[in-house]
Amino acid sequence: MPSANLQNESASFNWFKYASPQAFFPLAGAIAPWFAAFAAVLFVVGLYIGFFVAPTDAQQGESYRIIFIHVPAAWMSMVIYLAMAFWAGIGLAFNTRLSGMMASALAPTGAWFTFIALWTGALWGRPTWGTWWVWDARLTSELLLLFLYFGFMALQAAIDDPRRADKAGAVLALVGVINIPIIYFSVQWWNTLHQGSSVSLKSAPTMAATMFTGMMVMVFACWAYAIAAALWRVRCIILERELRTDWVRAYLGKQT
Amino acid sequence: MKPRHRRIALIVAGVAVLALAAGLVLSAFQQNLVFFFTPSQVAANEAPQGRAFRVGGMVETGSVKRQPDGVTVNFVVTDTAKSIPVAYKGVLPDLFREGKGVVTQGRLENGVFVASEVLAKHDENYMPPEAADAVKKAQATNQKATGTVINAK
Numbered sequence: 001m002p003s004a005n006l007q008n009e010s011a012s013f014n015w016f017k018y019a020s021p022q023a024f025f026p027l028a029g030a031i032a033p034w035f036a037a038f039a040a041v042l043f044v045v046g047l048y049i050g051f052f053v054a055p056t057d058a059q060q061g062e063s064y065r066i067i068f069i070h071v072p073a074a075w076m077s078m079v080i081y082l083a084m085a086f087w088a089g090i091g092l093a094f095n096t097r098l099s100g101m102m103a104s105a106l107a108p109t110g111a112w113f114t115f116i117a118l119w120t121g122a123l124w125g126r127p128t129w130g131t132w133w134v135w136d137a138r139l140t141s142e143l144l145l146l147f148l149y150f151g152f153m154a155l156q157a158a159i160d161d162p163r164r165a166d167k168a169g170a171v172l173a174l175v176g177v178i179n180i181p182i183i184y185f186s187v188q189w190w191n192t193l194h195q196g197s198s199v200s201l202k203s204a205p206t207m208a209a210t211m212f213t214g215m216m217v218m219v220f221a222c223w224a225y226a227i228a229a230a231l232w233r234v235r236c237i238i239l240e241r242e243l244r245t246d247w248v249r250a251y252l253g254k255q256t
Numbered sequence: 257m258k259p260r261h262r263r264i265a266l267i268v269a270g271v272a273v274l275a276l277a278a279g280l281v282l283s284a285f286q287q288n289l290v291f292f293f294t295p296s297q298v299a300a301n302e303a304p305q306g307r308a309f310r311v312g313g314m315v316e317t318g319s320v321k322r323q324p325d326g327v328t329v330n331f332v333v334t335d336t337a338k339s340i341p342v343a344y345k346g347v348l349p350d351l352f353r354e355g356k357g358v359v360t361q362g363r364l365e366n367g368v369f370v371a372s373e374v375l376a377k378h379d380e381n382y383m384p385p386e387a388a389d390a391v392k393k394a395q396a397t398n399q400k401a402t403g404t405v406i407n408a409k
Contacts, residue, residue: 058388059351059378067382093264129375130349136291174271178278189282190289191312193359198380207382 019096021238022247028231035228042221049214057211066124068214071199072222074117077145078180080110080226084152085177088170098234100166101241103173104156105234109226111149118142129193137186138194141179148176162241292359295338303364311340311369312359312377320354333358333369344371351376 018024050068057064084106091099121139122132133139152169159165187196199205205212242248257265282289292312293303303309311333319332329348332339342360352358357377362370383391 055384057382058385059356059381064382089267092267093260095260128349128351128378130352131373131375134291134375137289174267175274177271178274182278182282190286190291191294192291193375193377195378195380198382206380208384208387211382 019098021098021101021242022245024098025235025238025251028235032228032231032235035224035231039221039224039228042217042224046214046217046221049210049217054211054214055208060128063124063127066120067211068218070117070120070124071215072219073113073120074142075219076222076226077110077114077117077142078183079223080106080113081145081148081173081180082177084110085173088166088173091166092170092174097163097166097241098238100162100170101234101237102230103166103169104153105230105237106226107149107153107156108233109229111146111153113222113226114142114146114149118146134193136192136194137190138183138192141183141186144179145176145183148172148179152176294335295333295340296335298340298364299338306363308361308363308372310359310361311342312357313339315352315354315356315358317354333360340369341367342369342371342374344374346374348374349376351378 018027046068050065054065054068056062084103087099087102087106090096091103118139121142125134126132152172155172156165156169159168186192187194198207199212199215207215239248239252292310295311295313297303298311303311313333313335316332316334316339319330321330322328323330327345329344330341331344331354332341334340342362344360344362352374353376357379359375359377360369360371361373361375364370
């Protein structure tokens with residue numbers, strides 16, 4: 001076995017090296033600024049298309065333009081939860097320390113996107129539907145998602161031992177993952193006030209091409225922002241948790 | 257079986273059991289998760305009797321009538337099979353239009369649905385006004401062409 005391992009290491013690049021917080025820390029620091037720069041450029045382009053290039057909507061007039069923030073935020077709220085549950089599951093299964101740190105680094109960004117989706121949804125609902133809020137399946141399950149993020153963060157904060165906090169949080173994150181398909185399919189399974197999806201993998205989007213382009217640019221901008229934010233946050237978490245190790249002391253000594 | 261394989265199996269089994277439980281709960285509450293009833297469901301007495309509920313459908317074209325008192329509006333909600341007359345006192349949302357979706361809350365009184373709230377339900381299509389006009393024109397010509405077929409039905 002040792003010889004096979006050696007061979008493997010020399011033959012190909014060993015990705016598992018980056019499962020160690022010490023190795024991942026400089027990598028995260030190197031790639032986070034790139035994603036932040038991507039996000040900044042894409043946000044400017046996306047918002048420009050959304051507010052100045054995309055045409056007025058025939059039904060809703062200008063108020064539909066909130067879609068350029070609402071839909072990317074709502075998608076991210078679900079995608080980030082899936083990523084968080086994925087890392088939580090990996091952490092439970094393989095007992096890797098970095099996975100738990102990734103899960104807790106993703107949670108605040110996910111909660112922010114959920115909040116933005118709910119808030120912009122309320123602002124959009126008022127002029128179009130005639131109400132800020134209704135308890136239909138889509139809106140209620142999205143609100144439940146916000147509480148799942150809060151619950152995850154609160155549970156982790158309540159337990160002092162980080163390894164136990166990771167385990168407890170991971171179980172909660174995995175239980176809550178059931179809610180994601182419920183949010184996504186709620187508009188198909190039940191009749192709701194919220195309209196169905198305009199974009200799906202099966203058919204062409206039911207929106208004009210420029211509107212769709214602007215929305216997708218904003219989606220990529222949000223992806224890039226979320227990755228940059230999570231990487232920077234995981235660096236802080238690594239420093240906090242590994243504070244007693246030699247390499248963090250050396251790193252901090254170098255900094256000050 | 258290595259310990260980590262056992263843990264993976266436990267996680268997968270746990271999530272699967274939870275998904276099953278959630279599925280069963282949701283299908284048991286199917287009736288209560290419905291945000292509105294269609295006029296056909298109301299006609300089949302599936303809507304709750306004696307308490308407020310919501311009716312959803314299309315506002316029938318040409319059915320919106322404003323009463324002389326200035327605040328009451330009468331219209332008909334239809335799902336093309338059945339329809340319900342609605343009476344509403346208050347301000348209608350901007351997107352309330354004939355031929356478009358609507359969800360209204362209230363109770364049935366002598367066959368008329370007396371609404372306390374009217375919400376517009378818009379669809380998931382977004383297009384510039386010129387495109388909407390083009391679609392309308394195309395539909396009109398299509399209807400002319402197939403009009404005889406539809407009438408024959």
